[in-house]
Amino acid sequence: MAKRELSDLRSQRWYAGTSIRGFAHRQRTQQFGLRREEFMGKPVIGIVNTWSEMNACHAHLRHRAEAVKRGVWQAGGYPVELPAQSMAEIMVKPTTMLYRNFLAMEVEELLRCHPIDGAVLLGGCDKSTPGMLMGAFSTDLPSIFCPAGPMSNGRYKGTITGAGTHTKKYFDMLRRGEIDAQEWINLESPMTRTVGTCNTMGTASTMTSIVDAMGLSPTGASSIPAVDSGHERMASLCGELAVKMVWDDLRPSRLLDRRSFMNGLVAYMALGGSTNAAIHLIAMAGRLGIELSLEDMAAKSEVIPVLANLFPSGEYLMEDFYFAGGLKALLGKVKDHLDLSVPTVEGQTIGDALEGAECYNDDVIRDVSNPVTPLSKGRTLVVLRGNLAPNGAVLKSSAADPKFLKHKGPALVFDHPDAMMKALDDADFEVSEDTVLVLRNAGPVGAPGMPEWGNLPIPKSLLKKGVRDIVRICDGRMSGTHYGTCVLHVSPEAAVGGPLALLQTGDLVSLDVPAGRLDMEVGEEELARRRAALKPSARVYESSFTALYQRSVTQADKGCDFDFLAGVRDLPEPEIY
Ligand code: FES
Ligand code: MG
Numbered sequence: 001m002a003k004r005e006l007s008d009l010r011s012q013r014w015y016a017g018t019s020i021r022g023f024a025h026r027q028r029t030q031q032f033g034l035r036r037e038e039f040m041g042k043p044v045i046g047i048v049n050t051w052s053e054m055n056a057c058h059a060h061l062r063h064r065a066e067a068v069k070r071g072v073w074q075a076g077g078y079p080v081e082l083p084a085q086s087m088a089e090i091m092v093k094p095t096t097m098l099y100r101n102f103l104a105m106e107v108e109e110l111l112r113c114h115p116i117d118g119a120v121l122l123g124g125c126d127k128s129t130p131g132m133l134m135g136a137f138s139t140d141l142p143s144i145f146c147p148a149g150p151m152s153n154g155r156y157k158g159t160i161t162g163a164g165t166h167t168k169k170y171f172d173m174l175r176r177g178e179i180d181a182q183e184w185i186n187l188e189s190p191m192t193r194t195v196g197t198c199n200t201m202g203t204a205s206t207m208t209s210i211v212d213a214m215g216l217s218p219t220g221a222s223s224i225p226a227v228d229s230g231h232e233r234m235a236s237l238c239g240e241l242a243v244k245m246v247w248d249d250l251r252p253s254r255l256l257d258r259r260s261f262m263n264g265l266v267a268y269m270a271l272g273g274s275t276n277a278a279i280h281l282i283a284m285a286g287r288l289g290i291e292l293s294l295e296d297m298a299a300k301s302e303v304i305p306v307l308a309n310l311f312p313s314g315e316y317l318m319e320d321f322y323f324a325g326g327l328k329a330l331l332g333k334v335k336d337h338l339d340l341s342v343p344t345v346e347g348q349t350i351g352d353a354l355e356g357a358e359c360y361n362d363d364v365i366r367d368v369s370n371p372v373t374p375l376s377k378g379r380t381l382v383v384l385r386g387n388l389a390p391n392g393a394v395l396k397s398s399a400a401d402p403k404f405l406k407h408k409g410p411a412l413v414f415d416h417p418d419a420m421m422k423a424l425d426d427a428d429f430e431v432s433e434d435t436v437l438v439l440r441n442a443g444p445v446g447a448p449g450m451p452e453w454g455n456l457p458i459p460k461s462l463l464k465k466g467v468r469d470i471v472r473i474c475d476g477r478m479s480g481t482h483y484g485t486c487v488l489h490v491s492p493e494a495a496v497g498g499p500l501a502l503l504q505t506g507d508l509v510s511l512d513v514p515a516g517r518l519d520m521e522v523g524e525e526e527l528a529r530r531r532a533a534l535k536p537s538a539r540v541y542e543s544s545f546t547a548l549y550q551r552s553v554t555q556a557d558k559g560c561d562f563d564f565l566a567g568v569r570d571l572p573e574p575e576i577y
Contacts, residue, residue, distance in 0.1 A: 004249050010141075011044040013576055014115035021576055025115065042078040043246040045239065046116035048107055048132060050123045052086030057125035057204065058148050059195040060226055067232045068120050068146060071239025077118075077246070079239060082110050089126040089204075097477065098449030098549060100127040100134075100280075101562050107135025113574060116141060118246040120238050124148030124197045126480075129207035130280035133216065134561070137252045137287040138569055142245035144345045145216045146238040147208035149226035150318035151196035161191045162200035162311040164481025168455070175425075176463050196226025199317040201310040202480035206273030207280060209327050213267035214260040215344035219353035223326025225319050241345050248347065253568075258290050259339040263350060265300040266337045269380040270330055272306035272313035272372065274480020275394050275488055278381060279450075283559030289568040294392045294557055298383040298516075304337055305371035306380055306398050309364050312483040313380075313398045314372045316364050324361035332357035333367060373398040378405075384487060386519035387527075388473070388499055388509070391491040392557045393518055399483035401469040405513040407485075409434035409471060411520070413505045415441050415537065417453055424459040431459040433467055436509040440500045442476025443493025444553040444560050446538045448546055454478035454488040471511055473518070475500055475556075487511065487518060489556035495538035496555070502530045 006012060014025045029039055047068050051061040065081050072079035085103050087096040111119055121132040124147045136143035154161040170187055173179045179187075197204035208222035218238065224231045244250075261281065268277055278297055285292035306313050308330055310321055321330075331338060332354050340351025359365050366372055373379075378398035385392055397405060412435045414420035420439055423429050431437075437456050444450040454474035458467060472486045475493035492498035499520070503509070508521040522530075541547040552562040559566070 003247055006041055009043055009117045009246065010573065011115040011117050013573070015040060039078040042076055043117040043243055044115050045072045045077045045079045045242045045246070046111055046114065046119045047079055047081045048084050048110060048119055048121050049081050050084050050086045050128050050132070052088065054091045055086040055088035055125060056192070056195055057088065057151070057197045058086055058123065058128070061122045061148060064232065064235045065122060067235035068122070068239040071236035072243055075240040075243035077239070077243035082114070084110060084132070087125055087128040087131060094447065095449045095451035096127040097451065097560070098546065100131040101549070101553070101560075101565065102545060103128065103131030104134035104138070104565065107132050108138045111136065111139045111141055118142040118242045119144070120242045121145050122148065124204050124208050126203040126207070126276070129204070129211060130284055133211060134284055134287050137284065138565065140251045140253050142242065142249065142251050144238050144242050144245065145208075145211050146235050147212065147217055147222045149196050149224050149228070149231045150199045150205055151192060152194045152225055152227060153199060153317045153319040154191045154193050156187060156190050160315070160317065162317050162481070163192055163198035164202050164479055165200045165311040165483070166191060168482055172458070172463060175460060194227045198481055199319065200312060200481045201271055201273060201308060203274040203276040205318055206268065206271060206277050206480055209271055210264040210268050210273065210277060210281065212327055213331060213350070214264040215255060215342055215350055218346055219344055219350065220326050220328040223318070223322045225322055244347065245345060250345065250347070252288060255343060255345070256288060256290070258292070259342050261285050261290060261292050262296070262300070263338050263342055265297055266304055266334050267327065267331060268297070269301045269304035270307045270334050272308055272310065272380050272398050275381065275396050276477055276480055278394050279477070279489065279556055279560050282557070283561040283566075286559050286561055286566040294383045294394065297381050301379040301381045302375070304334060305368065305375050306373045307333055307366045307368065307371055309366055309372045312481055320361070320364045324364035325357065325359045328354060328357040329359035329365050332359065333365065377402055382513055382516065384511070384513070384516055384518040386517040388503065388518045388520050389490045390499065391555060393487050393490040395485070395487050395513065397513055400485035404469065404471050404485040404511070406511070407436075407471050408508060408510045409436045411436050411438050411503055411505055411507045411509045413438045413440065413503055420456065424457050427460045427464065429459060429461055431462055433462060433470060436471045436473060436511070438473045438500070438503060440475055440494035440503075441537050442474050443490070443495055444555065445550050446493050446495025447476060448538070448541070448550050450476050450556065450560060452477050452479045454486050455482040455484060456486070473500070473509070491555045491557045493555065497534065499527070501534055501537065502527050504530070
């Protein structure tokens with residue numbers, strides 16, 4: 001690969017030359033107390049840090065950035081830390097998804113407006129991974145993703161507890177009266193033992209593992225627990241590699257192509273990853289002009305079973321996954337499905353990186369011959385189409401009760417979560433197990449921001465009868481840590497006039513997973529009548545970022561990116577006068 005010269009680096013437009021601007025840039029850098037020799041003639045590496053005191057998943061990144069800087073200095077670069085919005089999945093309302101594109105814009109503009117040659121991206125909590133990478137892809141500067149790492153395993157009274165999955169489980173136990181209010185309080189602290197991202201196979205580990213498999217992190221980095229000393233060493237390596245990537249001009253458009261995304265999908269399916277990834281990957285590919293569709297994902301899920309025995313599909317946590325050999329061990333088991341010639345940020349191929357990968361626990365990371373869920377019983381991602389979702393909907397059938405995968409039942413439709421919660425929490429509200437529970441107006445425009453409302457609660461009257469799952473449909477998303485027969489991401493959403501808006505309580509809904517269908521049994525004429533009477537349901541925002549969001553967001557099957565940000569850009573470098 002052709003090495004770049006110092007004069008090729010964009011930072012030199014700021015730092016070199018005799019103009020008054022060059023003088024001011026050098027002056028302002030020395031204002032930090034740096035000697036001229038310490039930064040002149042070196043690639044400038046932007047360490048984009050999503051640390052914040054609202055995001056415990058990223059609490060250690062404040063300190064971890066120092067390890068990245070160490071790596072950058074040692075490799076002859078000049079590191080600068082740039083704070084960016086932290087996307088604390090639990091704390092940010094109405095939903096982090098509303099701000100994923102905001103973070104993408106921030107990262108893109110941060111890198112573009114400063115004298116940055118390459119970037120190390122520190123993140124991991126759910127939307128931060130796609131948000132940061134979408135921005136970095138659009139600048140097309142050499143970039144490496146340094147994952148925050150999962151929190152350590154949790155236990156409560158000797159029982160394994162995973163972030164998200166068990167919160168939901170214990171909440172259902174509280175609703176059934178199996179634990180009392182004091183125990184519910186006692187559970188608050190022990191379930192999230194350390195800093196780091198969720199220790200289940202939720203959206204965080206799904207996304208960090210996928211981008212790892214795509215070659216955007218040192219291979220296997222995503223499995224290292226946040227508090228492990230190895231995590232700090234990995235961060236330092238990211239700093240070193242970023243400098244190398246600048247000299248080698250290893251920019252996203254040269255590092256990644258459709259094969260990288262296909263390798264990412266192999267990891268996604270073998271992990272039993274979160275449904276959220278289906279949206280993020282389409283948005284990420286879109287920034288590079290790479291075609292990626294829901295059908296690409298469905299095709300991979302048809303041939304690759306869930307091998308990672310992790311909650312919510314399985315029974316272990318991320319620390320167990322790490323000790324079993326982590327992502328490298330998992331990828332080693334699906335080598336036949338990977339394109340081993342795809343390059344990684346380490347300057348080698350993924351095939352090289354997997355040389356000698358071993359699995360140390362075949363129960364945690366299963367062999368293809370002994371999957372967590374056989375393909376006949378359930379998959380990581382099923383794509384459904386039909387008159388209720390002409391542009392697609394998704395379902396994680398591996399986390400669903402198999403008896404519902406072919407089901408017909410009457411719809412029970414809600415337009416708002418408040419009304420739904422009120423009805424379902426009433427123990428006298430009679431619902432049959434056949435009911436298809438529907439919540440609409442939870443999509444990108446309708447909610448707005450497509451919140452994780454899709455794991456609709458089981459009605460109390462059914463919970464009391466021991467029912468644990470029913471068919472649920474929503475145009476919103478669901479947390480990757482949750483489980484159940486939840487049809488999600490219905491597109492187009494109700495708020496933009498998708499057919500879900502026409503469904504009425506009592507209509508028969510048919511879910512046929514083997515046939516990939518989701519339909520309502522309502523005649524064409526009746527649907528036309530209902531469409532003519534349809535009233536706009538979404539609150540329209542006239543101001544704020546939300547107004548921009550509602551005007552510009554694409555539907556779930558297109559990745560929910562902003563229409564004016566998708567695709568490859570040809571923007572001029574900023575003028576310096
Ligand atoms: Fe941050 Fe789950 S809440 S990763
Ligand atoms: Mg989540």
